[in-house]
Structure formats: structure tokens, C-alpha cells
Amino acid sequence: MEISIITALAVLIGLIAGTFAGLIPGIGVFACLLMLYPLLDFFSGLDIILMYSTIFAVSQFVGSIPSTVFGIPGEASSLPAVREGHRLYKRGLGQFAISSCAMGSAIGSIIACLLTLSLVPFMAYVFNFYNTTFQVVLLFIVLLIIALNSQNKILITLPVMLAGYYMAAIGYNVVTFNTFSTFGIQSLEQGLPLYGVMFALFVMPELLKANKRMKNGNTLYNIQSKPINEHFMNVINHKWSVIRGTVIGYFAGMIPGVSIVASSNVSYAIEKKIRGNKYNQNGDIACLISAETANNAGAFSVLIPLLVLGIPITGSEALLYEYVAVKKYLLLGYELFLNSYILETVAILIVFVNIIAVFIAWPLSKQILWLYKVPTQYLYVFIGLLGIFAVWFTGHQYGQETFYLLSTTLMLPLGYIFYKLDIDTLPLVFVYLIQNNLEAGLYRFYHLYT
């Protein structure tokens, strides 16, 4: 496998962006991808997938640091780290919490990669049954799981999802050759700008929520170093927790909508159960290792449905799929069927990324926390401005800056209402992103069976 400078650059950007995503609550993989949009044009579809995988993996590593030290969940999957890691930190065992998270994460991720590589030769068989019927059923299952796992009540989620479908349907329909809800506005024939919708209705409400949560955070770093062999012995002593976390995390990572959040939380719950009376109320390192190993195993397996079947199972994957399919003409699933090297390349590279991530998340943990010296509201403002720039840049590429900025501005109050009402907008953006696949699938389904 040859790695070009451009590919290396994509991975480097992924490492930096992943570190930010892991450190700053509210800046998840989704927001990162959106902010990086102006840069994506320089990379191939495969490079973008590698960048995305790196962001995903590194954010899981780094997310455990603010969780452990400050009790701030950098990522949604870091809640077990907040509970156990921060308690260990308060007991003066923060150094072990951080090192075991980093090492456990690396082991989980590498095993997940190797497991996937060994399965690659069999993945082409998926296409023997992966037809329209199967796809439509699978998409509906994904939607159902996302609806049930949303932070909203189901009666809120359903209209929110319908709103996403409606917004995505605006414009010219390539199946029916008619326009829908364009109100005679020619610019709307191409539909609402994707990046505007994502920014106004998902990224902004998430930033506002995170900013609110961060106001009460304590950001003092107080960790003493310990001999390195003690760190390794600590992980070896918890090897079964690592293995359990890997297996549970790997499979839970493929659950649509919840993926790594399920990986870490399910693994954590099972480990806690297994520990029984041995569970330490003041911070349990076995539970912590298991959960952190699980979310990194899941951070790789979450890619499998996307790469093998072309089915995104998280919001950020749907965004990634949209981008690589539209701009880079890489039809995941199908392309992978012909070029299994895509998955192999991702897997091999992720192993290297993990090795680097261990250094970021362990020996360099103190250094990267300097970011918390910057008032977080400034960071959020900066990221918000970056998002607006990304929207402008996208519009500029099509010579439609005014339309992109204006439509985004008009959607921002809606995003603010969602924030004020504490409505989780992930179901909306997910439906928005897959609407095209869903409609085309249903249309074909109708033709096949009538």
C-alpha cells in the first residue's frame, strides 16, 4: 500500500480535527466534517474516508481526557469515562485512568481492524442478497432505531423526521421530473443547500447546548506521573475487560444511530454487572477500560455498513456518503465490491493512526488540554464562523453565495427554536440526508412488485 503526500495530509488533518472533536463538547465528528468542507475538494474520495475514519478514531481516544480530568464528556460516548475516570482522577489515579483508556482504545481498535480485514474476502457475498427489498427494509430499520433512540419523545421525533423528509424533497425530483415546494423560486429547484441545513439545524443547536453545559466546568489539571511499567501492568491485569469491551463494542458499533454510544454504554453496563461486588464505587478501572476499548472498536466497525453496503448508520456518515458520492463519484458499497482495497486501506491506516493516537491521548494529554485555557465560548464562536464560511464556500463553488447564505440565515431561527425547546435534531438531519436513497428505493420497490 503506497501512501501519497495528499493521503498523509488527509490523515494529519484527521488527527488534528479528531483531537478538537474529542476535546471540545459539541464539536463532534459531524461538525468537524462540515467545518472541513472547504478543504475536502483537494482530496480523493478515499482520502476523505481516511480523514473521516481518523477523526472518528482519534476523537474517541481524546474524548476520555476531559472526561477523566474535568468530568466533561468530550464525546457522547465518553459518559462512562466521566463517571469512572473522573472518580479515579479525584482519588489521585488519573494517570492510570488516562493511560488505560489510551492503551485499551488502541488494542480495541487494532483488534477490530484485524477482525474486519479477515472478513473482507467474504464481504462480496453480501451482494448476493443485498437487493432493493433488503435495502429498503434495512433503511426502515435504521430509521426506526434512530427514532427510538432519539433524546426526544417519539411523538416529537416523528414530526421532526417528517420535517427532514419534506426539506429534502424540496426541489427538482429526478425520479418524477417535477418540482416540489419551490414556490416558483428557481434557486430552490436544486433543493435547500445541504450544508446550510446541516449548519443551521444541527451544528448550531448542538453548539448552543454545549456552550450552556460548559459554563460550570472546572478545568484544573492535577496529575502525577508514574513509572511506565505500572501503566502496562495495569492494562495487562485487566485483559479480560479489554477483550470483552472489544467484542461488545465491535458489534454494538454497527447499531444504527447509536453506534459508539451503544458500544461504550453497553460494554460499561455489562462489565459493571460482571464486576458485581468487586465494583468500586469510587472509580472502577475495569469498567472504564472496557467502555473505552468498546467505543474504539465501535469507531471502526461503525464504518462497515457504510463501506460494504453503502448504508450510512450515523448522521456524520450520511454526510460523508453524500459528499463522496456527489463530489467524488465514489459509490460506496458498489465501489467496494469491485475494489476491496478501500476497506483494507482504511483498516491498515487506522492501525497506524491508533499508534499515534495513543501518544496524543496519553503522554501528550496534559499538553493538549491547553485548549481549555481558551474560554470555550470563544471557541464556539470561532467554530460558528467557520461553519458560516463553509456554507459561503459551498455556495461560492456553484456561484450561489447569496442563495446559500440567505437560505441558511432563514433556517437559523428554526435551529434556535429547536435548541430552546431542547429538541434533538439528529433524526431530522439523518432523514434529510437519506431521503434520496429512501425515495429511490421505494420507487424501485414499487416497480419491482407491481
Added chain:
Amino acid sequence: MKYIIMTLLALSFLGGPTQADPIELEISTSNKPGGSSTLVTEEFRQYVKEHASDKISFKAVNRPNCRAVMNDLLKNPDTKMIVPWASNWAAYENGACDIAWEANKLVGQIYNIQFAVCSRKDTLTFADLKDSGKELTIAVPNVTFNKWARSIPTGAIFKPIPYESSGQMWAGFMAGDTDVVAGIVRWYNALKTDQVDCYFSTNPAGVSEFDIPAAKDMYPGWNFNTTGIVSAFIANGLTESEVAVVREVWMEFEKTQSFQGLLAKYNWPTKEPTLDEFLAQINTSRNSFLPE
């Protein structure tokens, strides 16, 4: 005398050749997963940005389909733009996407795609195609191929299953959604890797490499495209000298690895025909797509 010469020299410098401003024109792009011409458009746009920005300045305008292009042209017929036009656009209802061809509008040929009707390896035989009692599902990417599929004069009844893009159609076909696939460029590679059997091709000479007969020989009375699709960039609202500049840049682009790579990947012919040959090709193909 000295001053007169110096003045003349100074004037000659002032009036001499200067760096001309780049020609500003629109280029139609698409924000939806596109077909072959969208792919070439993006490559060409990128090439101009990197290598010919002193000659051409493109303003990309998102026009997701041929109707959007034609609507804009109807409203503003003088807009300076280049459009990737394909002969199958003539097949759309009421000639909505058809365009009057003039030689001086041609920027360059994009491709001349030949098609084939194929099935997955060992799932069908030629006899199945001739079987009048048989209904076969056929994967088609758009309205053109829907009509094309219905018009194929085999014995079997074809039921077109619409896919949004040729890539998705191919994936669905390989997954077993449909019996037959038609009009897709990927069949050539699939044949090379022994994934499909192909029964006839729109290539007027057939495909001797794989012993595939020509559709026009097999069905002499069939005229709903037995030649393939010809696609080209055409200019609108540009002067002849501007077309010449854009055409010159296009010719340079044709030599690049990225364009040659596309030709190789999709098995498009590499020879740029003469203008007369090209017009004959596009007219033949276009006529065969015109609604009856």
C-alpha cells in the same frame, strides 16, 4: 527624429500585445450524483482552475439536469456558458432538452459511449431474450433508457426498473434486483472480469473482442438508438474567437492523464474526430433518440 522614434516605441509598447483578461463564462454542474458528463465537467473545471485560469474563468452554476439548463437558456439565451450536452437529451418529452446544433458551437467531444444488453454470468441465455412468454426486468438509469428498454425488439417483454444513476443501477443489477442490465458503460470491465454475459451492443461494428454482435445487425428495423450516446461540450453566447480559445484549452485537457484515465476506465473512444465526422455522429445518435 530621436524623439519621434522614442515616442513611436513608447506607443508601440502601450498598444502592443497585453495579457488578455480571461473569458468569463458559466459552466453547468450538478450537486446530485451525476453521470459521465458531470464527471468530465468537474475534471475539466479543475483543469482550467489549475492550468488555464489566465484564459478562462468559470463560474460554476448548479443545474441538476438538462431541463434546468434549457430553462436557463430560454430565459437568458445570450448567457455565456458551456454545457455538457448528450445526444440522448433529445429523448426527453417534447424535445425539452434538445438543442439545435451548429458546428461553431462545438468545444470538444466528451465521449461516444457504446452500450450492451447483459445479464449476470450464467443467469440467462440468449434464448431467454427471444422467449415471447418471458417477462424480464431490466435495470435502466433514466427516461432515455426506459424508452430504449421498451423499444428493444426481442421476444421477451422488458419491464424497466428505474435507477437514479448508472452506478446504483449496476449495484442493484449485481445484487440480483433485475435480470438484465442495459445501456451501462461498465459492462466492458465486467466482461473482462467475467462477471457478465452480453448479448448485443450498440457499437455499430459489434465487439469482436468478446464476440458480441451489433444491435443494428441483429435488429435491422430497430432505430431507437443503435449507435450509442455522443456527448460534447457546446458553447452558448460566445463569439467564434472565444469558442476557439475554449476549444484550444479543451484540446490540452484531452491530453491529460485525468481525462485519458476516464477514457480508459469507461472504455470511451480516444480518437477526436474531425468536425464533420463528429457532426455526422452526433446527428445520427440524436436522430435515433428523437421521440417518435
